[in-house]
Amino acid sequence: MNKINKNTIMITLGFLGGLSSWPLLELVLSKQSLFSNYLVFFMTATLIPGLFMGLFMGCGEGLLNKSTSRTIKGAVLGLVIGAIGGILGGFIGQLLLVGIIQYFPDTDMGLILLARTIGWALVGICVGVSEGIRSRSLRKMMLGASGGFLGGAMGGFVLELLSRNESSGTYLRLAGLLLMGTMISVFYTFFDKKYSFGILRVLNGSQAGKEYRINQKKMDLGSGNRTIIFSDYDQMSDKEIQLNVEKGVITVIDDKVENNLYVNEKATVKTQLKYGDVIKAGSVKLLLEAE
Amino acid sequence: MKKIILMVISFVFSFSVYSDNISISGIDTSSMIFDGKVSLYMTITDDQGILIEGVQAESLEVLESINNKTFTERDIAFFKEGINENNGINIQLLIDNSGSMYETISGEETDIYENTRIYSAISAIKTLINSMKGSNDKAGVSYFNTYYKELVPISSNRNLVLESLQMIEEPGKDESFTELNAAVLTSAGEISSNRGRKIIIVLSDGENYPYSLVREEDSPQFGSSLFTSEQMISELKQNSATLYGINFGTGRDQSLEQVVIETGGFLYEAETEEDLALIYQNIRERVLSEYYIEYNTDTVYSEKKFVKAVLKEKSVESGTTYYFSGTIFGNPSAEFNWISIIAIPLSFLLLFLLALQKLSNPAEKPELEVKDFSGATQIFNIKDNKTVIGTSDNDDITLATDNDLPQNNATIVYDEKKSVYTVVSEKEVMVNNNPVKTRILEPGDVISIDGATIVFNDKE
Numbered sequence: 001m002n003k004i005n006k007n008t009i010m011i012t013l014g015f016l017g018g019l020s021s022w023p024l025l026e027l028v029l030s031k032q033s034l035f036s037n038y039l040v041f042f043m044t045a046t047l048i049p050g051l052f053m054g055l056f057m058g059c060g061e062g063l064l065n066k067s068t069s070r071t072i073k074g075a076v077l078g079l080v081i082g083a084i085g086g087i088l089g090g091f092i093g094q095l096l097l098v099g100i101i102q103y104f105p106d107t108d109m110g111l112i113l114l115a116r117t118i119g120w121a122l123v124g125i126c127v128g129v130s131e132g133i134r135s136r137s138l139r140k141m142m143l144g145a146s147g148g149f150l151g152g153a154m155g156g157f158v159l160e161l162l163s164r165n166e167s168s169g170t171y172l173r174l175a176g177l178l179l180m181g182t183m184i185s186v187f188y189t190f191f192d193k194k195y196s197f198g199i200l201r202v203l204n205g206s207q208a209g210k211e212y213r214i215n216q217k218k219m220d221l222g223s224g225n226r227t228i229i230f231s232d233y234d235q236m237s238d239k240e241i242q243l244n245v246e247k248g249v250i251t252v253i254d255d256k257v258e259n260n261l262y263v264n265e266k267a268t269v270k271t272q273l274k275y276g277d278v279i280k281a282g283s284v285k286l287l288l289e290a291e
Numbered sequence: 292m293k294k295i296i297l298m299v300i301s302f303v304f305s306f307s308v309y310s311d312n313i314s315i316s317g318i319d320t321s322s323m324i325f326d327g328k329v330s331l332y333m334t335i336t337d338d339q340g341i342l343i344e345g346v347q348a349e350s351l352e353v354l355e356s357i358n359n360k361t362f363t364e365r366d367i368a369f370f371k372e373g374i375n376e377n378n379g380i381n382i383q384l385l386i387d388n389s390g391s392m393y394e395t396i397s398g399e400e401t402d403i404y405e406n407t408r409i410y411s412a413i414s415a416i417k418t419l420i421n422s423m424k425g426s427n428d429k430a431g432v433s434y435f436n437t438y439y440k441e442l443v444p445i446s447s448n449r450n451l452v453l454e455s456l457q458m459i460e461e462p463g464k465d466e467s468f469t470e471l472n473a474a475v476l477t478s479a480g481e482i483s484s485n486r487g488r489k490i491i492i493v494l495s496d497g498e499n500y501p502y503s504l505v506r507e508e509d510s511p512q513f514g515s516s517l518f519t520s521e522q523m524i525s526e527l528k529q530n531s532a533t534l535y536g537i538n539f540g541t542g543r544d545q546s547l548e549q550v551v552i553e554t555g556g557f558l559y560e561a562e563t564e565e566d567l568a569l570i571y572q573n574i575r576e577r578v579l580s581e582y583y584i585e586y587n588t589d590t591v592y593s594e595k596k597f598v599k600a601v602l603k604e605k606s607v608e609s610g611t612t613y614y615f616s617g618t619i620f621g622n623p624s625a626e627f628n629w630i631s632i633i634a635i636p637l638s639f640l641l642l643f644l645l646a647l648q649k650l651s652n653p654a655e656k657p658e659l660e661v662k663d664f665s666g667a668t669q670i671f672n673i674k675d676n677k678t679v680i681g682t683s684d685n686d687d688i689t690l691a692t693d694n695d696l697p698q699n700n701a702t703i704v705y706d707e708k709k710s711v712y713t714v715v716s717e718k719e720v721m722v723n724n725n726p727v728k729t730r731i732l733e734p735g736d737v738i739s740i741d742g743a744t745i746v747f748n749d750k751e
Contacts (some may be wrong), residue, residue, distance in 0.1 A: 005650075009645060009648075009650075013645070016641055016642055017638075019638045020634060020635050020638035020639070022631065022634055023631040023634050024635070025620070026623070026624060026627055026628070027627050029592075029623035029624065030623050030626065030627040032590055032591065032592045033589065033592070034590075035590045036327075036590075037327035038327060039324060039325055039326075041590050042324070045620060056642065059642065063645060063646050064650065071646070094324055095324065170624040170628070170631075173620070202651065203734075203737065203746055203748075204734045204735030205735075205751060206651065206653050207650075207653070208651055208652060208654060208734075208735070208748060209651045209653070209660075210651035264723055265723050265724075265725055276744075278724060278737050285735035287737055287746070
């Protein structure tokens, strides 16, 4: 069985977020008249895509690390932040829409589409930013927000265009949601890759061939649950080594008493890395490559 | 005082046209998303066209429909008479400045400016503007002939309006047409961005007399476009603006009557400068004294919702107006398809399958993963005791290489007794970035040769 990479996983998760949100959104829309007022209706309806897309995309890092606990934690956090984003984004989009209609009543459909697109872009931001919050990385949050904004705007724009069709709105809305979820993850992945500092490729052991993108200024590697996980390797402490990135320069540090770090087979406690360097920490060997 | 003025007007002028006794002149949905309330501005008059004061909420009914056929009564949440006295009005004054406005009121030519219709119109407008002192009303001025020209946009600086009136000059021969419809349409568009109550008062001494129709060539400003009453009504309604009309002089435009009625306004007849001043004042008084209703709407989906008001005791209905009530999601399905719920467990099933996917490729047998200088990657299983890596076609693994670089060969040798693989080379190659000529390999070792990166994999 061929291995799949991070990009494929993230894009699939975005797609699944769109797919899973569709039936509940349709249910809420079909019951619109039962809501006591528009505010509650909007909050309920816009919450759903944000919630499901946040949930599925939040699973990404956990799946990549084959960590069930991290998958569940990421899913729950993604769900909460995505839901908040769904409410905020949809609500602000609707407010913009009302404002445009009220104060520019002769406006054409283009401006109305713009208002709704901005709303979906805000939903995308909140979905994209959740993994950055989970990993407490401002940089990851910014990348996620950028990707989420563009993906949400693009997918949301198409969703709105497709929703205009009255005869088969439900299936067109499905297509729009799938596209929005996919676009959020595509742009998230695009920014994640474009602004990555490099790739750590595992050279040996059970994870041989697996690649980890260096997309945070501080990353820990070890057997612990908050690190890039190498729990199935010998001689790995909870936090075996740390990677620091400053002004684009990657430094590997091992500040434990029992030092077990080698760069190009030379023992070290702290070394500035260059692409092509071979790092050995505990029993795991890694190759630093450019993106 | 208000009653006295209205009574005087009713005796002095003959109102040629009356709208319904109750008319919706404005609609506001800005708070609907928060509290589900829609606001209406309404004018209520008796059968002589005189404003009725003191109407109570109990006498009124608001009806709403999503299809303009079946109407449902809505609860009135708030009611107030004379709401615009506090908030002020946006008044756009639209003046006919065609050639005939420089004749006397009875239609005779004159060289004395003070005897012209335009002089009377300007004087009446000055009186109106001066009467606005101390109020929150805003005003703007435009004129039309062959062209439409905005002199001052709507603002609270009323001195600008007075000053701009001096800029109205007699048109030349080619400028003397009466683009009445085009002017109303353009004016409605220009005031659209103003917030609050909006009215346009158009004064004309004749009928729509477009350049392109008469000259049979494109108008310098409006091209070949000829604007209909329906277009004017649509534009005014979309912009929540009410049109009031004043016929001054001998000419009459037949379509103007329909437009003012449909938009909740009035059409007046004036014969003197004094008549004009009183009519302008009357229009302002009418709008200031409008009734304001807030009612609770429901959340049933519709791109537009149609509204009308009823004066119950007289069984009189207003014309129907509408507001935009679409949502960010567009049109919902008529019925929910429960089978679609399967998409949720399906998504989680696919998530589970995704979690089972391999993210790594641990080697089961000894192999070499070769990434050449172009970035292309290939995997070669090591089957023989000697595997030659080089640039020749006869080598076991042929590297695509840059011909400018010095070329080298290496051999991976398997020692059956020790069960180890060794890299051997005549010239130095790099293993884990260290130069070697011979070196026993361990899983994960990286060999660099001729610009290619080769990873030695083996089961550990």
